[in-house]
Amino acid sequence: MTLSWLRGSLRWKLVLAAVLIEAVMLLLLFANNARLFNKTIEQQGVQKVQELSSMLNVALAPALFQRDYARAQGIIDDLLRDNSATLAYVVILDENGRVFGRGGRVDTDSLPRVAALPNSHEVLFNGALPLHVGAQQVGELRYGLSFATLFEARAGLLRQGLLIALLGMLLTMLALSAAGYWLTRHMNKLMQASQAIAAGRYDVKAEVVATDEIGQLARNFNEMGAAICAHTGEMQRTRSQLQATIAAIPDLLFEVGLDGTYHDIHAQSPHLLSASAEKLLGKKVGDVMPPAATEVILLALHEAYASGRSYGRQFELQLAQGSAWFELSVSGKLGLPGQEPRFIVLSRDITERYLAQANLEQRVEQRTAELLVAKNEAERASNAKSEFLSRMSHELRTPMNGILGFAQLLSYNQTNPLDGEQQNYVQEILHAGDHLLELINEVLDLARIESGRLDLAPENIAVAQLVRETMPLVQTLAAKNNLTLSANLAGDYVIRADPLRLRQILLNLLSNAIKYNRKGGSVAISCRSQRKGWLKIEVKDSGRGIAAEELPRLFIPFERLDSAYSGIEGAGIGLALSRKLVEAMDGVIGVESEAGAGSTFWVEFPLLVEENSEPLPDLNAMRTNRHNERKVLYIEDNPSSLRLVEKSISGRFGMTMLNAHNAELGLEMARAYLPDIILLDINLPGMDGFKALEVLQKDAMTCDIPVIAITANAMERDIKKGLDAGFADYLTKPLDIIQLVVLLGKLSGKKERAVPGG
Structure with missing residues (x-):
């Protein structure tokens, strides 16, 4: 008998499940009732035994003891008559086990085995009761x-219960069948609609009118069918577009297996195929392609299969027309689990692009070679410029050292002081020399910045102190032009910058504010934190101002506003140099000006946490720090420079000067006299200054003597090289007499502290 009606019907599955559940519940109910009934039978048996025990002992024990047979038999007959439904037999045994009296259906020759308690599984309970008169047992009652x-009543109840259960199960099946039909009538409609959609009729809808869950399911089903219909239409359109796209591809597109078997080919370029597409289907790549191309294609297939990603290669193929280059792209095609992997392969002719790229690479290599030549030439030109500037600086500084040095000596001469006119002449010499030196320094600084060789020594600077030390340097120029010079330095601001370069910037801005001002005007410098984290230093003048259209020219090297300031000396380098220095120290420089209303030049630097910078040395204090007979050895081949330094330090700090015109003689004098300080020129005949310094450092007698370089080599790299070599300081020509005196006093003070009482 087949159960297809059950496997294909949800309704009958529900009915069968409900009937089985009900049958199990009824079975459990029957089992529980039987257990309770059996327990009741056992309890009633025990109770009956207890009742009979007391009654029979009282009634039969005296008759047995007195051997009154008739009385005992009468009692037995009465008991059997009164308890005919429950008492099956009674047997009295005397103390010797002989039958004294009996009643009921029982074989006295083989009495049944006595049970301890009544059992619900046995209809007859065989019991025994000892008979006592006082404490003496006179016999036994069976x-x-x-x-x-009770068993018949139990069987009747079970039959009634089974009948009721069967009737209930029948009613349940009928009720569930009706309910199942009512519930599944809509499911049948849904099933019919789903079968139609499975057959490809996506426009079929389930005609279910209900508000319950089945109705909601039907509505969702209809929406799903509509979505499938829309998606199918979109897929058909996409497929049509894809087919049109494939048809438009001017390359070779084919589908192959992992072993290289052709499964589908879309060829729009017949020259790429050795045979028609139909003839190639089922063949392998190796049957069609040359060995080299076959190896490339199979390698690409296995790489794409192993990595799970698209894979591309380029290869060369020899065709009838000649050599050609192709680009191969391989990507895996999605398939069902267990299905043979397949790949989409696109082969594109890139011969023209390859040749163009090769030509481009050749041109790039040629252009790169040309650029390298140009770069080398530019570097040689830059090195030549740097060498020229270095030589120019050296050649100009050496004679200027004598001009400015002796001019300073004439100006400071207290023994034979100059008259007023002579003093004016000397001041003109000093002024012109200082201006020329300033131009040389600015050109060199600008060249260093442009070549990227400007070395800065940034440190924490207390700006207010630096401004106060800078103001006296321009006070004379301001007084000469009858200008009022003022400063507003509220606040202890600290920035990170190179102090020498920052002083150079401030001097340039202050000097410009004085030179390009009007007679009787004013110059004011101020420091304030205008925006958070930045310090702004402003230099404001009361001059003629600058027109807006001329402001962009201010910071261009060698640009001067000649129309308005043609009578004022200058080369147009200062502001350009200041701008590059400010930017090199992470600052900003700018100007605010209006024709006829003066100008305000400003610089901004990032602020640091406020702290005190180390103060600059006090020149007056150094001048009073005198010692007894200090010796200074100056090794210099230029007599003019020797006389200048000798005049400069004569009588100061108790110092006397020794001199040598070459390094060899200077080294002998250093060991012989052990001077406190050595001044050493770099460009000496024979042994140069660096070699002489090395000898001094290796000699135990002279290794602790501070050595100061004095040279016309003023390039940044020269200064760095000298300090790295171990010079205590590096002074460039022309010498600043005051700077030299301050340095000698400073080193002399250190020497005295190092050797107390020396």
């Missing part, structure tokens, strides 16, 4: 209790 009535 009896049998029948539970047949």
